[in-house]
Amino acid sequence: MQLIDMKEIKGKITLKSGLHIGAGDMEMQIGGTDNPVVKHPHTLEPYIPGSSIKGKVRALLELKSGLMFKTGGEPLQPRHLNGLDEQQIRQAEIILKIFGSSGADSEELARLGPTRASFADCPLNDQWRKEAVSKRLSLTEVKSENSINRIQGTAQNPRFTERVPANAVFDFSISVKIFQHDEEELFDVLLQGLKLLEMDALGGSGSRGYGKVLLDFEDEALLRRFASITLFDMGGK
Secondary structure: OOOOEEEEEEEEEEEOOOEOOEOOOOOOOOOOOOEOEOEOOOOOOEOEOHHHHHHHHHHHHHHHHOHHHHOOOOOOOHHHHOOOOHHHHHHHHHHHHHHOOOOOOHHHHHHHOOOOEEEOOEOEOHHHHHHHHHOOOOOOEEEEEEEEEOOOOEEEEEEEEEEEOOOOEEEEEEEEEEOOHHHHHHHHHHHHHHHHHHHOOOOOOHHHOOOOEEEEEOOHHHHHHHHOOOOOOOOOO
């Protein structure tokens, strides 16, 4: 297996709604939020972890292929190839090549080769950040949420969630290794996964309107290619 090309997908992620990707900080502060967003430890600016994009794109591709239900919701691994039909095996191998798998299945990993896609962390776009600072805009917001007792009509269980506000812009970069000429298909599938991400949501609470994003690409040809992707036969785009 020989590396014959490396492609890079670069562009911007614009938030169409507030984004929450949790920091995993379980320490509560008086007057603080229940769910802070992940921030750079030095600048304290929010960013989008590459692992968050990778995980969501992978999950959406597994969901679209039907493989998520074959694995019982676990991330797809080479051991799950057993019992799949020919078409499902092909789809599974593409996903495993793009996103990789654990090191437990050494024989299959040797056959499939190394992980093709590398997702970088996404910092705030420098121009947007400077504009936000000049306008004294906050880089995060705190959204209050609660449940409603539908009989009494009263709010209960208040919860405060930190979000990156809508219209914030981040830079993103994904590098893709190409080992064989027929692996151009892998690049196409990755673009399909990014299209699914744009149609769905990133981060937590997507069902409540969080995490809607718009992707823009530096390469105009790639942008046109992305815009032309049709994912579903029943009217989906």
